[in-house]
Amino acid sequence: MPEGFTDWGIMYDLGYGVPQDYSKALEYYQKAAELGDARGYSSLGVLYANGYGVAKDDAKALQYFQKATDMGDAEGYNNLGLVYAKGVGVNQDYFKAITYFQKAAELGSARGYHNLGVAYKLGLGVAKDEAKALRYVQKACAMGYQKACQPRQHLNRAIRFSQVLPRGQINS
Template identity: 40%
Template sequence: MTRVGAGLFALALLASPLDALAAPNPPSIVPPTMDQTLKSVDPKVAPKGFSRDLPTPYTPNAEGLRPASTANADMAYGAYQRGRYKTAFREASKRIETNPKDAAALTLLGELYNQGLGVKQDPKRALEWYRLAAGLGDAHAMASLGLMAMDGRGQAKDQKAGKHWLEQASEKGEASASYNLALLQLSSGKPEDVVTAAALFEKAAKTELAPAQHDLGVLYLQGRGVAKDPAKAADYFRRAADNGDLAGEVEFAILLFNGTGVAKDEARAARYFLHAAARGNAIAQNRVARLYVVGRGVNKNLVEAGAWNLAAAAQGLSDAWLDQSLTGLTKEDRTRAEALGAERAKVQP
């Protein structure tokens, strides 16, 4: 799954046991809190009921190399951002002919070969261009070399070399390198490394890197590597959501609904859930369906509840309580719900 050519791998928010909004007797009443469906950043120490997957490495892409104003004035990077990859390749090649030490152009050629954009994908050629750019101090090229070494792309896997490249890139302020180094620290399972990981997440979060903001929010909510602080967790989840992170959007909605670290606001929480549901998140679809059943944060609407329940079920997230709550739908309303649910099920995160 990529965004804009190179590979920003989305952090998948997996479902933990779905007792959120679980209804006591009678089933028409919803308890006042939702469960926290965090994607833990530590698969070994995840609290009971939390999913245990590690986030996926964030792969940098050439689009983030230049501020928009510079990229638009630069024919090579401007062409890249518009998806005109052959033009980007041609213009970058011209720049290198004029100046063999043009690190930005060298990096762009590495990116194009790495992703197979406008040229045949060739990891070994990508390495050659990235190495030339890294030798000239280009942080993006260093970060890409780090991930390629760890993945064994175009070369034998070399974790030590990969980490070294990431460290160099992080020191130069490359956010994706700081983020991936944080993931490496977390994988050790050592408490002191969690502290280091938190600091690296924070460094990346300051650049508005959404996955880092989400994961730092997880640590603040759990009190791991940092002092437990639900308010800071909520703030980082909000920032991640505002920067397009689907996991952060769902987490912030849960905190809003519960009034954890942020003023309780069910209507605002519902809006975040609805936005995430529309983007294809199954957990959000399930939560929205439950809200529509009981009229919390939204007006009660069993057709909408049925539609969102079907959309979530299409992704494998079934809910017996919702199924039972919707048995009273008329034949006409059920047909409407099924049509809406089928349309929404086409949208995948």
């Protein structure tokens, strides 16, 4: 089961019940990806996007996120949206970012809803709409994404890549 390899990768990535070890996380994510797990690809992208245990490589991150989206992974779409929102290895394009965030949300990503909320709050690729922003972050909160549960505090900040793209892709 490739999903099990991704779960092991997350454990080593974040140090859940085991000593944190990025090289082991990388190994498990690679194995999961080789076996066809989209979360494995997305998690590999996060390692490369942030330089966790590997040399930061925007091109590899983009490649892994794209592979995850090709497989229909909601978090892959969210991560690809973040790549375009921040212009990481690509030209910054808020319109593309919004498209990917919307697809992520449609596929059930709380982070996708949250990032849509941030985009509407700040007017990134869409017209500013505080009511819509609040609805999106409330939806993300209801789905269990804790960072979205304090929208006044969180929505007043710009999208920060490492903040909304945590290691391990754990939906907390």
